[in-house]
Amino acid sequence: MTVRTRFAPSPTGYMHIGGMRTALFSWLWARHNNGQFILRIDDTDQQRNMDEALGPILDAFRWLGLDWDEGPEVGGPHGPYFQSQRRQLYDAALSKLLDSGKAYRDFEAPADTQTQREAAEKEKRVYVSSRVSLQLSEDQVAKNVTDGQPFVVRLLIPRADKVVLNDHIRGKVEFDCSLMPDPVIARNDGSPLYNFATVVDDAEMEITHVIRAEEHLSNTPIQILLHRALGNKTPEWAHVPYVASPGSKEKMSKRRIDKYRTSPQFQKLFELGDLVLSRIGIDPKSNDLSPVMVAYYREVGFLPAGVLNALVRLGWSLDDQTEILSLAEMKRKFSLDRVIKSAAGLDPDKMLSFQSHWMSELPAKEKLYGCLHMLKRAGLIDDEDDKETQAKVASIIELAADRLRVFGDIFQLDEFFVADDELKIDDKNFQKRVVKPENAVLLLHDLRRRLSDIDNFTAQPLHELLQSFAAEKQVKVGDIFPALRLCVTGKAQGVDLFRSLELLGKACVLRRLDRAIGLAESHRVP
RNA sequence: GGCCCCAUCGUCUAGUUAGGUCUAGGACAUCGGAUUUUCAUUCCGGUAACAGGGGUUCAAAUCCCCUUGGGGUCACCA
Numbered sequence A: 001m002t003v004r005t006r007f008a009p010s011p012t013g014y015m016h017i018g019g020m021r022t023a024l025f026s027w028l029w030a031r032h033n034n035g036q037f038i039l040r041i042d043d044t045d046q047q048r049n050m051d052e053a054l055g056p057i058l059d060a061f062r063w064l065g066l067d068w069d070e071g072p073e074v075g076g077p078h079g080p081y082f083q084s085q086r087r088q089l090y091d092a093a094l095s096k097l098l099d100s101g102k103a104y105r106d107f108e109a110p111a112d113t114q115t116q117r118e119a120a121e122k123e124k125r126v127y128v129s130s131r132v133s134l135q136l137s138e139d140q141v142a143k144n145v146t147d148g149q150p151f152v153v154r155l156l157i158p159r160a161d162k163v164v165l166n167d168h169i170r171g172k173v174e175f176d177c178s179l180m181p182d183p184v185i186a187r188n189d190g191s192p193l194y195n196f197a198t199v200v201d202d203a204e205m206e207i208t209h210v211i212r213a214e215e216h217l218s219n220t221p222i223q224i225l226l227h228r229a230l231g232n233k234t235p236e237w238a239h240v241p242y243v244a245s246p247g248s249k250e251k252m253s254k255r256r257i258d259k260y261r262t263s264p265q266f267q268k269l270f271e272l273g274d275l276v277l278s279r280i281g282i283d284p285k286s287n288d289l290s291p292v293m294v295a296y297y298r299e300v301g302f303l304p305a306g307v308l309n310a311l312v313r314l315g316w317s318l319d320d321q322t323e324i325l326s327l328a329e330m331k332r333k334f335s336l337d338r339v340i341k342s343a344a345g346l347d348p349d350k351m352l353s354f355q356s357h358w359m360s361e362l363p364a365k366e367k368l369y370g371c372l373h374m375l376k377r378a379g380l381i382d383d384e385d386d387k388e389t390q391a392k393v394a395s396i397i398e399l400a401a402d403r404l405r406v407f408g409d410i411f412q413l414d415e416f417f418v419a420d421d422e423l424k425i426d427d428k429n430f431q432k433r434v435v436k437p438e439n440a441v442l443l444l445h446d447l448r449r450r451l452s453d454i455d456n457f458t459a460q461p462l463h464e465l466l467q468s469f470a471a472e473k474q475v476k477v478g479d480i481f482p483a484l485r486l487c488v489t490g491k492a493q494g495v496d497l498f499r500s501l502e503l504l505g506k507a508c509v510l511r512r513l514d515r516a517i518g519l520a521e522s523h524r525v526p
Numbered sequence B: 001g002g003c004c005c006c007a008u009c010g011u012c013u014a015g016u017u018a019g020g021u022c023u024a025g026g027a028c029a030u031c032g033g034a035u036u037u038u039c040a041u042u043c044c045g046g047u048a049a050c051a052g053g054g055g056u057u058c059a060a061a062u063c064c065c066c067u068u069g070g071g072g073u074c075a076c077c078a
Helices: A017-032 A050-064 A087-099 A110-122 A138-146 A194-204 A214-230 A254-261 A264-279 A294-300 A304-312 A327-333 A348-361 A364-377 A387-403 A407-416 A427-435 A440-453 A459-473 A477-489 A497-504 A506-524
Strands: A004-007 A036-039 A103-106 A152-155 A162-167 A171-176 A184-186 A209-213 A236-240
Touching: A004 A017, A004 A209, A017 A036, A017 A050, A017 A209, A017 A236, A017 A294, A017 A304, A017 A327, A050 A294, A050 A304, A087 A103, A087 A152, A087 A184, A087 A194, A087 A214, A103 A138, A152 A214, A162 A214, A162 A236, A171 A214, A184 A194, A194 A214, A209 A214, A214 A236, A254 A264, A264 A294, A264 A348, A264 A364, A264 A407, A294 A304, A304 A327, A304 A348, A348 A387, A364 A387, A364 A407, A387 A407, A387 A497, A407 A497, A427 A440, A427 A477, A427 A506, A440 A459, A440 A477, A440 A506, A459 A477, A459 A497, A477 A497, A477 A506, A497 A506
Parallel strands: A004 A036, A209 A236
Antiparallel strands: A103 A152, A152 A184, A162 A171
16 A cells, blocks of 8 residues: 655645644655655635745745645646645535435524533533434425525534544544534535545545644544545544644744744744844844744755754654754654654754754855855845855855854855945954053054065965064964954954955955054044 | 643653663753864763652553643634
8 A cells, every 4th residue: 555645734825834844744754655745735715815825835845855746736646636626526525425314404503503502611511513403304404405594514423432543643542422513514605614625635635644733633533433424444643743832832833923032942043033034135023934934944044954854853753862864864764653742842952953964064065055145135245156256155154164054144254245344343342352452553553564564365374474473562362363353354253363364355454454443543532 | 611632851852562771861952171363163071850649560761540730622714
């Protein structure tokens, strides 16, 4: 039997990071078993712009490299893959249930149903459907229908039964049917509801394993009952725990983003994100893009491998050691029985650590392209394809080394891209190391002269020059290096100073030095 | 509230199915130390957990029960 799994998102306009993890598990299980992964769009209740709503979801899959064998854009033998276009299937299944008496038309007014529900709640009694419409004779039902009496179709729950499911992750779970109201499976106009459409589609698409989030566990007995009523072979189930927000056990949610913003666990991620997004023209305070969404990580400059690695280790482990896994390895080694049962909180720190690892593994060329793209978006370079620009950026990346965890980190080296008079100088440190010390400006004046005299403006000679300069002036290198750094990069610390000087070039270094000295002097004489 | 699910370091987890090899292992974070002109890296080391209570057993993180805590779900949403 070929394993067939599916992911069935509703087109919401964004891809949830937790949903992505569920999808990953589902994809992994299919691929691990050389099976098929199907994407189906649950749009029974949507009337919005499909491109806008579905685009980001497909983009997220493509970005992470999770392909689908059947679904939107690729089609397949069980299409269409949009529930809104599969009405005939649902109609047929509905007639079948109605004809066999396994479902019934319920003419009870919604208000009445609601009242009973509330009454039951008030009396602390379990609510089950009144089934008054079941008393109606066949003729009466027919008459009601022709009269246009509104109704819904409900599945007739076999109240004497128990539903036992053997979940791949949760083990044996039992539900008592006597406690279940008859669920509505179709509206008056015959349009199907989620539970019903899902069952019809899962059967028609020959899904063998339904791998989905834990919150669907309570839907499962209904779906099993529906499969039985329809005479389908019931698929196997695996209910994956949801992804919780950092430091809590609550399901991560787009709506709580403002709360996450102030959570200490999320701090680093938001700081990083804010910095990068504001550079590339995305309002970081807008909630259109947030760490709840897959797109956030792409925009900030995460690698698919980093995100994937973080996601797969959320609720799944291979053994007591393995942390780093490529997609290919995951595919080989994934198994459902090693998925944990409890909800796991997303850990931004660990995510960033995975990301750092995969960034360090990335070939230089790809690092270059990623950074070029970022710089271009921020307007810090004009032409991504310009050879000279590429060579410069490549050198900067090499300088940055492991400081570059995400592509957006390239902005922390913006001193190499901004115009001299736009260089921002860390004022607090500038005061401390340049303005306040008695001899600093004097030393810098001297140093400037020496620097302008040097012909071979490369790291090694520069280093030697600085060293002998310090010795000659009888100052500690620790006094002069930081001051110089502040003047030419604006920062108190950073990448190798001498290679930075080399890269910036003599002219630029001298200009910046002049500007900084001027600034320091004007500071001093207020 | 009903139903269902879950419970090991701050976090992600190994160990639970087949009780002993667990004085509970790893990773991230954190704190020291070494390296580094600075920062980052790297290396070395430290702190840190079986929710509580009862059983069963020679032996319990592991099995059973209760309590507590956390979560999900209770729609003519998906």
